[in-house]
Amino acid sequence: MTKVLVVIPAQEEHRAKLEAAAPEFEFVYSTPKDATEEMIAEANIIIGNVPAGKIKASENLQLLQLNSAGTDAYIVPGVLAKGTLLANATGAYSKAVAEHLFIMGLAMQKKLHLYRDNQARSAWEDEGLVTSIADSTVLVVGLGDIGTHFARMAKALGAHTIGIKRRASEPVEGVDELYLTDELDNVLPRADIIASFLPGTGATAGIYSAQRLALMKDTAILLNGGRGNAIDTDALYEALKNKKLFGAGLDVTNPEPLPEDHPLWKLDNVWITPHISGGFHLKETFERIVNIAAKNLSHMAKGEPIDNEVDFETGYRK
Template identity: 35%
Template sequence: MSKRKLVIAQNIEKELQGQVKNIVPDWEVIVGKDQETWQKHVQSAEIIAGWKKDMSAALNAASSLRWVQSWSAGVDSHPLEAFAERSIALTSANGVHAYPISETIFAMMLSLTRKIHAYVRNQQSKTWAHEHLKLELHGKTAGIIGMGAIGKETAKIAKAFGMKVIGVRHSQKPEEFVDEMVTTERLNEVLPSCDYVIVTVPLTSETHHLFGEKQFHTMKSSSFFINIGRGEVVDESALVEALQTEKIAGAGLDVFEKEPLPEDSPLWELDNVILTPHSAGSTEHYDKRLIEDIFIPNLKEYLKGEAPSINLVDFDKGY
């Protein structure tokens, strides 16, 4: 009888590999990011951690696949319909990014507020200029769109700056460090009150172009827009127009409608924009948190015949 099989299509440290193998000592465990390592195993794998677009063989009729652990928090790039049709459980990496992404959010907010990005440019050209520095972060209002792990950690840090926090999500359930919680339907009502608008939501049919011309016209002309969620949540042409005409003061962007960001995008040239290449979630602790905090607890549940419960994706919602 052939062994049950687990594929981890990532290059993880030996120590983490050992932790997983100790839980499934009788399983065949294949580890490695290179396609040659996992390609011939995907059809016979019962569990795959680190889904790749070239793993379609795992979805044919003869496949043994029962559970996929995503290596990212967003799952919009996964074949959700196929997973749902075949009753394949999908769990995300939600929560792994809370610290690094919240740090990136505040790096952008502080840089835009205190003109650090402008001074870095001046340093490169040896220009001594004040850049009309005057704004403070303390006491301002942050609107956080999406109150998952990243949103919660961002709210916590905001309170250390004495900020008022408005949270926007599907329910009005109260959250620690959030002064006011509203539903997504009230987004346009609260935008005029926000000095910083921070987008952390995943991409779904409901969040596609959640921010467009109307939203940017509703925001304060002194407000800053931060997007670390997904590029397609924003109508990029509307954002560019808002930035060029100073309908908003500036933006910090880690995600874009098309990635890599095309060289002819106006965003590259705007002085009131900070761009990072979808790297906000990068951290030295990524694999360790994913394996120890999400995958191993879920694996233990799976071995008991239970559905993995941490970050189990609801296919109807798309996250």
């Protein structure tokens, strides 16, 4: 009998949905922390991000259904056995992550971070000019579900939107101008807001180098909702300190967590949130994850191809 280990925090109604999708499977519930190596070794299907180090290329494992969009820890050779399918939860996070980063950008345009700092000093002080999303050119780098949702929101509030994709495609709703990655350097100088949603792959590490940061406007706001290592942190620190950027809104950092003594914490023109835009912070996200998992359980039960299958070469959904 196919054994399913579920380590996402599934409540009664979620368990019912998962079990109904594959009634003949046997379900065991645990948490990423409490799941024993034995439970993992016995599982044929795992739902949720068990620690990669505990999987040990188990030959029993047919499918690892992640509850994250990011796959970096699981595409490393030796983590999964050859033949184990890997699926991510792309799509579940689009609303939560896109909204979080979008709102960080809007709030920086209105200097709400600086007013919050003033408030801590009980200071009724004017921080001067602000800008408007309606007059902004917004560049979205990485047009998966999250980036596309971001672009649509920016467009809905009047922005001009530019999108950068990895692969050629049809026009994308909400994106006024669409380019491939090799055009990045040409569009960076035009953007008032740069929102990056790149996954953690070899190709994206350090993509925002000192040179690329220097291409951005002094008045630009850089938002990172992908992986922290897309940005050269030291170069970003220098750029922000020297007012070569207006600000940065970061839900991901490198390293992560950001150490308490890291100088980035103390710059007033950076706004840091602790990698919380995704996770299960928006209730709807978790519902979407359960739906993705249930669908893939059903596909496995019926011997059908799964959704959201990850390509081990790229770390992206195939």
